[in-house]
Amino acid sequence: MKSKLGLGGHSFYSSLANEPVPSEQEQLNIVQACLDSGVDWFDTTYAPERIALGRCLQKLGRREEARVAVWNFFTDSTGQSETPAFVRLEEHHLAVMLEELKTDYVDLLVVHAHGDREGLKRELALAESWLRRGQIKGIGIGMCREEHLKELSPDSHVTTVFAPCNYFHQESLSLFEEAKRRGIGTFALSPFQRGWKLEQNGSEPAKTSELLLRWLTSQPHVDQVIVSMRRTEWIDTNRRAEQQGPLTEEQLAVLQGWQ
Numbered sequence: 001m002k003s004k005l006g007l008g009g010h011s012f013y014s015s016l017a018n019e020p021v022p023s024e025q026e027q028l029n030i031v032q033a034c035l036d037s038g039v040d041w042f043d044t045t046y047a048p049e050r051i052a053l054g055r056c057l058q059k060l061g062r063r064e065e066a067r068v069a070v071w072n073f074f075t076d077s078t079g080q081s082e083t084p085a086f087v088r089l090e091e092h093h094l095a096v097m098l099e100e101l102k103t104d105y106v107d108l109l110v111v112h113a114h115g116d117r118e119g120l121k122r123e124l125a126l127a128e129s130w131l132r133r134g135q136i137k138g139i140g141i142g143m144c145r146e147e148h149l150k151e152l153s154p155d156s157h158v159t160t161v162f163a164p165c166n167y168f169h170q171e172s173l174s175l176f177e178e179a180k181r182r183g184i185g186t187f188a189l190s191p192f193q194r195g196w197k198l199e200q201n202g203s204e205p206a207k208t209s210e211l212l213l214r215w216l217t218s219q220p221h222v223d224q225v226i227v228s229m230r231r232t233e234w235i236d237t238n239r240r241a242e243q244q245g246p247l248t249e250e251q252l253a254v255l256q257g258w259q
């Protein structure tokens, strides 16, 4: 059965983790376990994430089963930063991403939002040209806010919005509701806020993660939830949490106590 969960690319990347980066074998096991359990969306931000995912999908021979999202973040040419800022999308960037991923198409090209309206329009127009050529299957806006949705032209080809959302930061729920009203898909990022929210007063991380995931995956306007999982065992654990469905009143009261 298809899952609302998707694998976050930070799973392959050490800089944003408490844990060391998984070994190549563990990365393969993680991607395989995801595909075997209906977790078929893979979100990637930084170049090393695309390279690791591309290698795994190629080794497993399962590219066609996976749906891959890429954002406009690239290797820092100065080599100074492991987590460089996003860059404005240019024509040559798609070839770079396809090469890193070892594929000839991506399922979603995500353009990071910013305040320069005309600049963002130009990037979205470039993405549309790739969509027409069949090199990408959909266009997302990353770190999207409601104002970005309102500025979209009626004939926009944007298919999806991406924004952080978890029980402690629910601001994006209204964005997701508006997106769904317009027929646009919704991806919620960081259900555990990078894992910083897993240790709550008196609650074990295992229980906290279950409650936070059940709350987010049962939101009616959330299509997919992107979570980092650097251990194969988390995939089964998190799938089981999702399958338990919405929280009971008592469980919601536990979450409220953490606010």
Ligand SMILES: NC(=O)c1ccc[n+]([C@@H]2O[C@H](COP(=O)([O-])OP(=O)(O)OC[C@H]3O[C@@H](n4cnc5c(N)ncnc54)[C@H](OP(=O)(O)O)[C@@H]3O)[C@@H](O)[C@H]2O)c1
Residues within 6 Å of the ligand: 007, 008, 009, 010, 011, 016, 017, 018, 019, 043, 044, 045, 071, 142, 164, 189, 190, 191, 192, 193, 194, 195, 196, 198, 205, 206, 209, 226, 227, 228, 229, 230, 231, 234, 237, 238
């Ligand atoms: N492009 C962007 O600007 C952007 C920004 C934010 C997020 N994102 C996307 O969203 C994804 C997820 O967000 P995130 O990385 O901020 O963090 P997150 O998914 O909120 O939290 C990840 C942490 O949760 C832990 N975890 C997962 N399942 C668990 C379980 N069942 N029990 C205990 N711990 C568990 C992981 O532990 P382990 O380390 O042991 O696996 C990891 O430390 C990212 O990978 C990325 O794809 C993108």
